[in-house]
Amino acid sequence: MDIAILRDSAAIVETYFVITLPGYFQGIFFSNSFTIKIIVDMKKLSVIAFGGNALLKSGQKGTIDEQEQNVYDTCQHLVPLIKKGYDLVIGHGNGPQVGNVLLQHEAGNSVYGLPKQPIDFCVAETQGSIGFMIEQQLRNVLAEQGIERNIVTLVTQVVVDKEDEAFKNPTKPVGPFYDKEEADKLARENNWVFHEDPRDRGWRRVVASPRPLDIPNWTAVEKLAREGNIVITVGGGGIPAYIDDKGKIVGIDAVIDKDLASSLLANRIKADEFCILTDVPNVYVNFNKPNQEKLERISVKDITEHLNAGQFTEGSMAPKVRACIQFVENGGEDAIITEAKELGMDGAGTVILP
DSSP: OEEEEEEEOSSOEEEEEEEEETTTEEEEEEEETTEEEEEEEEOOEEEEEEOGGGTOOTTOOOOHHHHHHHHHHHHHTTHHHHHTTOEEEEEEOOHHHHHHHHHHHHHHHHHHOOOOOOHHHHHHHHHHHHHHHHHHHHHHHHHHHTOOOOEEEOOOEEEOOTTOGGGGSOOEEEEEEEOHHHHHHHHHHHOOEEEEOTTSSOEEEEEOOOOOOBOTTHHHHHHHHHTTOEEEOSGGGOEEEEEOTTSOEEEOSOOOOHHHHHHHHHHHTTOSEEEEEESSSSEEESTTSTTOEEEOEEEHHHHHHHHHTTOSOTTTHHHHHHHHHHHHHTTOSEEEEEEGGGTTOTTOSEEEEO
16 A cells, blocks of 8 residues: 655645555545545446357357457457456357267267267366467457456356256257258157257257356456456356256256356346347347337346347347346446447447336
């Protein structure tokens, strides 16, 4: 703490104290007689959820070169926020990747007799691999900009209710797109469920997507982020788990929606902003219809009406909208849904307000 005399006379003695707490604020405290004034410049904390398009674009095979380039391109759009001094927490999806990992386990079992691992194990695999790609490419981007920031990836479990109704009605897409014939064949062979993509890209396997209830290490995430570290966490919505009758944490077959998990985390750590990156610049009503309408700034009340009217597709835009509503209703200032290149621009995306 630095102490200095601003003014010293027979009538008034005024001093100021400059206190810096890493990642929180820099405050200047003035003392004049018995009056204390506090000026605080708070650093903003933002939680940003990367969409699937940040990792793998439609039509790509998912090679390491493709994914690393996509991640690099997305991370470039974080630079303006970082230069403004934002503290960042990054969540990410894993739908295509975890589906491919599940297929790898299936192939390993049928060809080599290797034991198949459950979905929670596969989600953990993708947290590590995708977190590694984001961390590596973000380091490369920051190095090019001459910016030094620590980046850390956390393998993170997220607690759900094992009796959640979602286990009876799977909606979360995972893995690649198939034509109808291939999807029917896989459904018969593996007892899988497939849904047709609303954007006519084919058929995808769907699994249970229970609502996230708790993130056991959220306090560690907040501490790291507010100290200035960029934190990558709740990857793929978190490794799904539940608490059993003996109080033990146990894995469960599911893929938690990464937007809902990121929203829960944003509320827990009292983030100022919550942003979901996707492959469209805005949320739309009557999507892909002649009377399609772009939403720009909209209240929770109004967008909830659109949600209840079935305007947003389950497994696609609906959970994104729910995640933003959840954040704002639980104390968040505003939430944004947009594409990466719009990030940080004035008037960008669909802004959901109280």
